[in-house]
Amino acid sequence: MKNIQTASKEEIAEIQWLRLKNQMLFLDQNSKFYHKRFKKNDIELSEIHTLEDLRKIPITTKEELQLYNHDFICVPKEDIIDHVTTSGTLGRPVSLALNNADLDRLALNEMQSFQIIGVKKEDVVQITTTLDRRFMAGMAYFLGLRMLGAGVIRTGSGLPQLQWDSIERFQPKYLIAVPSFLLKMIDYAQEHHIDFKKSSVKAAICIGESIRNMDLEFNALSKKIKQLWDIELFSTYASSEMATAFTECELHVGNHAQPDLIFTEILDQAGAPVKSGEVGELVISTLQNTTMPLLRYATGDMVSFIDDPCKCGRNTIRLSPVIGRNRQMIKLKGTSLYPQNVIDTINEFDKISLFVIIAERGNLGIDNLIIKIPDTSTLTLIQLFKEFLKSKLQVTPTLEMALPSDIEKLKYPEDGRKPRVFIDNRY
Ligand SMILES: [Zn+2]
Known part of the structure; x- marks a missing residue:
């Protein structure tokens, strides 16, 4: 044929x-x-x-x-x-x-x-x-x-x-x-x-x-x-x-x-x-x-x-x-982002290799974006990371420090088939 x-x-x-x-x-x-x-x-x-x-x-x-x-x-x-x-x-x-x-x-x-x-x-x-x-x-x-x-x-x-x-x-x-x-x-x-x-x-x-x-x-x-x-x-x-x-x-x-x-x-x-x-x-x-x-x-x-x-x-x-997925678009302080933009930006930063991104929606319908990074990060690194995000994304998501093992757990859920770096809690 x-x-x-x-x-x-x-x-x-x-x-x-x-x-x-x-x-x-x-x-x-x-x-x-x-x-x-x-x-x-x-x-x-x-x-x-x-x-x-x-x-x-x-x-x-x-x-x-x-x-x-x-x-x-x-x-x-x-x-x-x-x-x-x-x-x-x-x-x-x-x-x-x-x-x-x-x-x-x-x-x-x-x-x-x-x-x-x-x-x-x-x-x-x-x-x-x-x-x-x-x-x-x-x-x-x-x-x-x-x-x-x-x-x-x-x-x-x-x-x-x-x-x-x-x-x-x-x-x-x-x-x-x-x-x-x-x-x-x-x-x-x-x-x-x-x-x-x-x-x-x-x-x-x-x-x-x-x-x-x-x-x-x-x-x-x-x-x-x-x-x-x-x-x-x-x-x-x-x-x-x-x-x-x-x-x-x-x-x-x-x-x-x-x-x-x-x-x-x-x-x-x-x-x-x-x-x-x-x-x-x-x-x-x-x-x-x-x-x-x-x-x-x-x-x-x-x-x-x-x-x-x-x-x-x-x-x-x-x-x-x-x-991205149409529903995954995140409106953050007037800026529209797709998860992939944020993932690529963090990967570009190079000094943070373990992270998960969480999207949430508050009572007023306002999106919030949280990036969990290891609590072993130094203050200087956090500062540099914030500035990097701001320059690349025009907005700064909320940074949260977490135990590396907890981030691993979120990223590789037990029943999962693929790593999850983006978790959408808005729906
Ligand atoms: Zn071809």
């Missing part, structure tokens, strides 16, 4: 439209939620011919997915195989389910994502993220690598010693990792005199945290990693609801979409499409999904897109890193 990613833009649009129409017909017949939605809004699927027609269908919100969760399920209960939940970055995690066909689709998605990176059958990949804890991504990596025929090491999250031991034993070329965990691995290697620069690892496939700014240059976190360990870093972006990954190719110029598996719209607050380069909210429709397909689902993630053909030969749109 011809690779849709290198097809012309017109061909891509045609295939996507066909798949989207099929998905809508399927939803009308099998999804209680969408059947009702079409009916209530007088949507005649046979009359949807253009993108403008499509926008007559109201977006689906995370709250709806939470509230009417069962009404989204399109298959008999006995056909469901895997039960997972979203990460719950905002509010309670949402339940999702996959049947056999969805697991095959998930494997295909992840295999294609690895192919965009350039992973080959002969390569060995070490998965340093959890495969359990109701986490879709960890299993997706395994399924994708299996479909590709590559070697897999399932070390799971944490445990730097096990990670290095596995690297020595099995000589992986790639790590799949949360970027800040790479720093932990480097720390461990330095402490234990492991010659990590000479290891078999040539690249890390990064998940869960941004490694680039909106201009696609490395941010402070990835610069720190690159300085210590000069491996190639690939950015990926995915979520359980999308069940699809957006992935950087070897040119590192944005995360390529997989148009056979997902239909993307990037919209302003009025629901109109933004132009290439402008920031809007990512709204997705999953394609070829059967258990819980989503139509015009508002991810809450603010991104921009690039639609020039990529020099790698792919003609798919590419997404910028996520600047």
Whole structure:
């Protein structure tokens, strides 16, 4: 079969439209939620011919997915195989389910994502993220690598010693990792005199945290990693609801979409499409999904897109890193900030490596931003840090001193799958 990613833009649009129409017909017949939605809004699927027609269908919100969760399920209960939940970055995690066909689709998605990176059958990949804890991504990596025929090491999250031991034993070329965990691995290697620069690892496939700014240059976190360990870093972006990954190719110029598996719209607050380069909210429709397909689902993630053909030969749109979630925007003394701005700024400061950021909302509806830093920080350091924040962010968040072990506990919650440096207590 011809690779849709290198097809012309017109061909891509045609295939996507066909798949989207099929998905809508399927939803009308099998999804209680969408059947009702079409009916209530007088949507005649046979009359949807253009993108403008499509926008007559109201977006689906995370709250709806939470509230009417069962009404989204399109298959008999006995056909469901895997039960997972979203990460719950905002509010309670949402339940999702996959049947056999969805697991095959998930494997295909992840295999294609690895192919965009350039992973080959002969390569060995070490998965340093959890495969359990109701986490879709960890299993997706395994399924994708299996479909590709590559070697897999399932070390799971944490445990730097096990990670290095596995690297020595099995000589992986790639790590799949949360970027800040790479720093932990480097720390461990330095402490234990492991010659990590000479290891078999040539690249890390990064998940869960941004490694680039909106201009696609490395941010402070990835610069720190690159300085210590000069491996190639690939950015990926995915979520359980999308069940699809957006992935950087070897040119590192944005995360390529997989148009056979997902239909993307990037919209302003009025629901109109933004132009290439402008920031809007990512709204997705999953394609070829059967258990819980989503139509015009508002991810809450603010991104921009690039639609020039990529020099790698792919003609798919590419997404910028996520600047933040729309609801995560913090209004601080008249200045609007996204968590990622604050995280990048603290990482840039260099002298504070352990921190968490907490957003709260007071009685008057006013946001407050607290940065917890270790109580071992000196007065001079605190003063310098305050001035640095003020100069970079135009405002100074509240600083709170805490025991390093307490900050670690907040950052790595026991039931968590990824480190949390931003905790939103406003919702
Ligand atoms: Zn490319």
